Amino acid sequence: EVQLVESGGDLVQPGGSLRLSCAPSGFTFRTFWMGWVRQAPGMGLVWVALIKPDGTEKQYVDSVKGRFTISRDNAENSLSLHMNSLTAEDTALYYCARYGVAYGIDYWGHGTLVTVSS
Amino acid sequence: QSALTQPASVSGSPGQSITISCTGTSSDFGIDNSVSWYQQHPGRAPKLMIYEVTKRPSGVSNRFSGSKSGNTASLTISGLQAEDEAEYYCCSFFSDRTYVFGPATEVTVL
Numbered sequence: 001e002v003q004l005v006e007s008g009g010d011l012v013q014p015g016g017s018l019r020l021s022c023a024p025s026g027f028t029f030r031t032f033w034m035g036w037v038r039q040a041p042g043m044g045l046v047w048v049a050l051i052k053p054d055g056t057e058k059q060y061v062d063s064v065k066g067r068f069t070i071s072r073d074n075a076e077n078s079l080s081l082h083m084n085s086l087t088a089e090d091t092a093l094y095y096c097a098r099y100g101v102a103y104g105i106d107y108w109g110h111g112t113l114v115t116v117s118s
Numbered sequence: 119q120s121a122l123t124q125p126a127s128v129s130g131s132p133g134q135s136i137t138i139s140c141t142g143t144s145s146d147f148g149i150d151n152s153v154s155w156y157q158q159h160p161g162r163a164p165k166l167m168i169y170e171v172t173k174r175p176s177g178v179s180n181r182f183s184g185s186k187s188g189n190t191a192s193l194t195i196s197g198l199q200a201e202d203e204a205e206y207y208c209c210s211f212f213s214d215r216t217y218v219f220g221p222a223t224e225v226t227v228l
Contacts, residue, residue, distance in 0.1 A: 037164075037219075045156070045164060045207050047217040059215050095163060103152040103211045104169030111163065 002026040002107045004096040009112030016086050020112055022079040022096030030054075030074035033099035036081050038092035039111070048094070049081065063089070086116045120148070120212050122220035129226040130198045138223045140191040140208030148210030148218075153191040155184060156207045158222075164207065168193060195225070203227045 008020040020036070035050040049070040050059045058070050069082040079096060093111040100106035121143045130136040140155075142148065153171045156164040166175050168184035171191060181196045191210075195202050205222040212218060 035217075044205075044222045045158075045209075045219040047209070047219055050215075050217065057215075061216060101166070101169045101173070101175065103149070103217075104154040104166050104175075104209075105156070105164070106166050106169075106175060108163040108165075 002098070002100075004098060004107055004109035006094065006096045006109045006112035009094065009114045011115045011117065012086055013118050014087055014116055016116070017082070017084045018086065018114060020081040020083065020094055020096075020114070022109060024077055024079065024096075024098070027098070027100075029072075029077045029079075034072060034079050035097045035099065035105070036070065037095045037097050037105070037108075038090075038114075039095070040089075040092040043092075046092070050099075051079070083114070086114075088116050090114060091116045120210075120218055122208055122210060122218055124206075124208060124220040124223045126221070127224045127226065129228055130195075131228045132198055132200065134198050135194060135196045136198060136225065138193045138195075138206050138208075138225070140193070140210075140220050142189045142210070147189045147191075148212045151186075152211035153184065153186060154209045155182075155193045156209065156219075157202075157204045158207065159204045167206075198227055200227050 003025045005023045036048040051070045067085045095111045096109040097105040098107040151170045155168040158164040171186045172184045208220040
C-alpha cells in the first residue's frame, strides 16, 4: 500500500526556518517525481515544488523561490522541504505528493501543519 | 506564472449532470493534455479524479469525465450524488515546468 507520511510541521516565528520531511512507503520511491502542495486554512491548493526522480531538476512556485529547497534521498527513501525566511503567508498544511500518472498527483499524504506567527 | 479560473460554486439536484470549467487566463493554458482534476472533502487530502484531460484513475466512478476545448477544460459529473458534494480543483502544467491549481469550485448537491 502506498503511503506518504509527512512530519516536521511546527509553530515558527516570522523569519525562521523549518524542515519538512516525507516518508514514502509501498512503492519504488526513486522512480517517481515527487513534490509539495500547500493549503492555507480555509483556502485553496497551491503547488509549491517538484523534484525529478534523480534529483537533477527542481521547480518552485515564484512565491517560494530562493527561500525553499526541495530535496530527496533515494537511498534513504525520503523527501524534504527546507523552508527559510518564513512569513505569515507560508502558514499552511503542507502535503507531500507523488506524481504517479502523467501530470497528475495520484497519492497525497495527510499533511503537516506549518504555522508562522510571533 | 500563469493562472487558471474556475467558478466559485456549482450546484445541481441528485441525478442531474453538472460541469465545472477551468480556463487559462492567458494564451498559455499549459502543456497539451496536462490538465488534471482533484476532489477534496472537508478535512481530507485531495483525490485525483481525472488526469491528462480525460483519463480516469482506477477506482474513480465513470460518472466523472473530463474534456478540453481551446483554453477551457471541463469536469462533468453525471448522475450527481450526495457524496459528490466537495471542492474541486483543476491543475495544469505550464511551459516553465511549473504547475498551477485553479481556485476551488464548491459543488453543492441540492
